[in-house]
Amino acid sequence: MKIFIGHLHPLLVHLPIGIWIIYLLIEFLKTRNQYKQIDFIIKIVFYTGAISAVASIITGLINANQQGYPTNDVFNHQWMAIGTSVLFLIFFYIRNHFTLRTVLVNSFLILLFMLISITGHLGGILTHGEDYFSIQNDEKKVIKPLAIQHINEALIYKDLVQYIFDKNCLSCHGQNKQKGNLRLDTYDHIMSGGKSGKVIQLSNLEKSELIKRILLDQSDEKHMPPKDNMQLETFEIQMLKWWVSNGAETSSKVKDISADTLMIRSIKQFHDAFSQINDVASIKRPMLDEIEANTLKKIQSLGWSLIPLSKDDHYYRAVAFNVEDSIGNALKTLSEISKNIIELKLSFSNLNDKDAIQLSAFRSLEKLWLDHTLITSKGLENLKQINNLNYLNLFACSINERDLSNYSDRRDLKLVYPNMKDTAWKIADTTELTAIKKQLP
Template sequence: MSDQEAPSAKPAIFLTVVGLLTIVGMVAMPLLAGEPDGQTATQWVRYLGRYHFIILHLPIGMLSLVILMELGKLFRSEKGSSTLVPAFFTAVSAVVAVVVGFLLYQSGDDNSELIQNHMWWGIGFASATIVAFCVKNWVDLAGGKGGFVYFLSLLASAGVMTVASHDGGESVHGKGYLRKEEPPALREWINQLPGAEKLPIEEDGSSDEPAEGSGATQEPVGVPLEEQVVYTHLIQPIFDQKCVSCHGEDKQKGKLRMDTYELTLAGGKEGDGFEPGNAEDSNIVYRIHLPLDDDEHMPPEDKKQMEDHEIAVLEWWINAGASPDLKVVDAEMPAEVKEAVSKLVPPEVAAAEAAAATSAQEEEAKAREALAAEVEKLQEVFPSALNFESQQSSGVTFTAVSMRKNFGDEELAKLAPLAPALVSVDLSATQVTDAGLLSLADASKLKMLRLSETQVTDAALEAVAGMVALESLNLYGTKVTNEGVLKLVDLPNLKRLYLWQTAVDAAGADAVRAKMPDCEVILGVEVGGE
């Protein structure tokens, strides 16, 4: 008989039995409790269930720690710390997360298939961590033999955790959330994987299609007014944008679906969705008007809210009978409702606007790239004077404030290749003359031009008159006259014209104002002396 007795197997047996009973209990919970019913759920159930969103992170972090500790042992010669204790807390926290998650499920807010899958995968994850902990007990009892089995059980736990977390994330953010912003190359590769959903590949890698099962409708583009149906073309698009993410095919908070007329009318656990002819007593409208911080408010506080004009159209439609077939041309709309309808953006228009914005951004990026070499070259000539307007813009700004007496027509001519891209130019107190301004003749995007205290005269205004995008022009301290500034009256976007200390008098300024009522003509001190 050895001096040191072998460790007793009783603790390992006890913990294994407790672990197996815990697994059986978790599996039995949803089977014995039945379908969730928010009406019978107590306030404590609803309250404690909300802690699921906090506790669920604990087992994820603990499991990650255990795996990292085990991996660390592979690179160390001496025996590392045992992971038995962190494995125990991983299992315990996973079980607690399952219990409070089940309470949240029993509150009845959402019993969709996605949530049920998340629940069962969550139970599977907690069960896997219990198995891993039990295996670790037996491995330690055997003096480390079977460590590979323990490591495999940890990897299995991580795999189940990944699936459970994915379903949980989609229940919050919507189906397909992770793949919405895939780069094109990655999406193409994932599409080729067995069983992967084949998503369309756009230039930006995103899909213009709604997530599968989202309930979002795709109406034909350009439906003539006489063929538009109030529900189909006005009401359902509002629901798609503001309601279906929580009340669609994949997720039904409060057992309510709003992706079709019939399902919306049928309502959920709180009764009918709406009462035709009575918007005030309709459940949907009632919840829309609840305070924003009320738990029953729709949409939830963290979601995009309904606009006033959307609510006005919805209430009018319900009060008018909530017909699914009423055409726009047959509807008797009050003036205020017609105005509200005019503010609605049809899905096809919104999609077209989004596509146009994306296209514009791409064109802007291409234009910026084409200008980059020329801008870089001129930045060496005019340090700190030439820059892009912003990180995304292809517009170029220039200021000669640091050069003034050393900047004249010859220097300005060097900017001619960039003239079409210039949006702001400050030539204040430089030696630029009328002839030099011809270098900016192609500045069709120029919005701001400062010529204060330069030698320009009426002759220079011929070139300025062609700068159709010009919004602000400063001629302070120049030699322009009443006759010359009249050359500017056809500039369509000019909003401010500075004429202080020029030959332009009050009569000349009034003449410009008469022809350009939307332009602010500033004579400085002279205006105050009138």
């Protein structure tokens, strides 16, 4: 309720401005003798203006506490508004009780007109930003909504990271103002840092002042953005962290990031929040239609646990723990929606090489668990066509290194396999295991 009342402020403020400007006009006309007859209307206009001014001030005070506006600007706007209103009242009182010379009245009218305009302008700065009402920066400075046609093609620094800086930081660290001698409006400026040196240390989050300041507690004096300003969203922080820890470089695109990272989810949320183009679902994966309820029911009745990966994009993780029928048949039924299956967990199922033929249908797979199954290298042949696969768990299967030579060029594929030696494949290495075993009593 309070917030709602506060939000009436931007609407109400137009009334006292408009009405009192009319009042000033009438007062001006009154000083010319031929308009003397309008005297009767003058009080109605003034009082209407006064009431709306009071309403505006009250809603304004409520709004000031709710929103994260910069304190200084709010202070100026607030006291200008109250002061101007008081001056209007004083002027009205004097005008009704004393006779003044026309010149004096006119100069008062001009003064009041200027004051009310300035107050309005100060309010406008709060809602629209400092750059909104300036001629020189006509086009450049207005923050546009994110206008990326194809998110996959977007450049991480230029289209996303810089956008976050533009939106949140430039009012103090931009072309016009450089607090702490720091500018964040171009790549070179970001890299050269500010008063206290570099703000970004490539690939080192802990040493990057910019990230440190953002992560500090809000109550900390050094926290950025300052306490009373708009704060960064979690996903924006996540994106900045990713960018810095991956070398803060300028050439990589969204499509170069591996699909299953927090970064991709953050970009999705970011895109959701700021873009007007609705292609969120297409990030990394093509858009799919909803699966028919009957199909889903049929699959689930076999014991498949189907978990949507996110709310609306109809991609699923399928888990076979409760499949009672033979796993081959179950996979055959599941393959009706093979396009939708991104993660497939067949751990502990009695899947053999014959059942594995069904796997070739699941072209969209990104993660596959075949641990504790009966699959051998022959069954693995069926995975050749699955190009997006980036995780394959073969723990406790009778497969040896030679069987996996096909995958040696697939550096993006994380294999889990107890006997692997090639550490470039990021696997649990057995050397560690033997080291531990040696220490045991």
